[in-house]
Amino acid sequence: MAKILMKGNEAFGKAAIEAGCKYFFGYPITPQSELPEYLSRELPKVGGAFVQSESEVAAINMVYGAGGSGVRVMTSSSSPGVALKQEGITYAVGAEVPCVILNVMRGGPGLGSIQPSQADYYMTTRGGGNGDYRTPVFAPATVQEAVDMIQEAFDVADYYRTPVMVMADGMIGQMMEPVEFKAPERKRELPPKDWATTGTKGQRKPNVINSLYLSPEVLEEHCWHLNEKFKAMEANEVQYEMYNTDDAELVFVAYGTTSRVVKNAVDDLRAEGLKVGLIRPKVLWPFPNEAFTKIPNAKDLFVVEMSMGQMIEDVKLACECKLPVHFHGRPGGMVPLPKDLTRLAKEILSGGAK
Structure with missing residues (x-):
């Protein structure tokens, strides 16, 4: 397959579509705005939907809802926008909702600059929200890796039922390089999404997507369950x-x-x-x-x-x-x-x- 010269942000978007992503919820912020612009144009062509939310907080909660129905969904932002999404990300981890979150980093703290940076390492690798949790974090170094890692991120999200982060500095989002779009390599056998809220059709009990556990004994058991997944990630997802x-x-x-x-x-x-x-x-x-x-x-x-x-x-x-x-x-x-x-x-x- 011939290579295509693409800007990193647009390559992220095309890779997501190639991976089966049909839904995107986000808000423009430099230096990642070309990605939502690209998806707003291209997602409807494949039967998907693009929604520019009223805020980053709204975007991640829309992702939570769509991911809970079992579809492939993503959001993207840059550093201060991802900071706003942290509450929704920890909700998604607690409710075991698979999704992909892309951070095209800029300088900070605060609003900072629009130039490339890597100052979100703590926020992203430590889990920026409340509670005991982690998320896998991919870090591409080229636009080709941006393509490959976005596609793999969707598989990792579905395999573990977890949000997955892709963390790229603003330069990768803005640079142009030749990239090849191959059929995504499937490294894992993905489980069925029989947990999703798709409607019972009178054939099963309702599925509930939830991160609220009022009983401390029940929440403790749930945290140990999540921890077992994190251990599996540590054993299998190092690159x-x-x-x-x-x-x-x-x-x-x-x-x-x-x-x-x-x-x-x-x-x-x-x-x-x-x-x-x-x-x-x-x-x-x-x-x-x-x-x-x-x-x-x-x-x-x-x-x-x-x-x-x-x-x-x-x-x-x-x-x-x-x-x-x-x-x-x-x-x-x-x-x-x-x-x-x-x-x-x-x-x-x-x-x-x-």
Whole structure:
């Protein structure tokens, strides 16, 4: 199949339709507004529906309702908009409603900027709402991965009956790259949606979609049930890339657009004979702890993010604090530069960095 040159936001939309998504509820916000614009035009062509809600809060609750009926549904926003959706996301986790939530990140806190950022790591990987819960979090680094991960996210959502997050910085939403749309690869046998609220037709008892449990004993049992799903996700849904790590003495850790900048720095440093590599989490939760057991020669880790350093804690936990963890961040919508990373990496390798 021929590749198509597409903007990231529009590729997200086409990938969702290819994955069987028929319903989208959302609200425009830079830098993801091209996605709802695309879906408003394309969803009716496949018998779907697009609704521009009156707010982000309304959008996620519409998603809750549609997902509860068993259809494939998604919403998207950018950082402050996703913050507004957090209450609805925790409701959907508690009620076990599958859906996909895309965050095309911008700088913050507050309204911040409209430039690309990675400052929503805490909010997204820790569960930004109330209660004990997690959601799987995909982190594409290219527009092609944006396509592939959106499609897989719908399968993961249906398999576990859970909301799934896709977290891309604003640059991925705005850049244009050639992409290929293949039939989605089915890695899991999806269960029937016999839990959905589709009407009984007089043939069964009504299904109830609910996250309210007035009995603490019943809620405790439900929380343990959800926890078993989270454990299964941790066992089965880890994804990462190892780049030139076999002999690396210094290992970068980065995701999304930042990882592409880091790869350029790794290549430049390798050309000078320096032993450096990269661990790239493709899924941010569950975090790829196992990757850090596969770098036997590593003496230092170097985290690079478009933030003030929100992934550092996970990296320290993954390496069990056995290695020094260095950091370089560009917050507020700024992007790290390869020349800065090569300079800092040389300082670390020479023992000059603190």
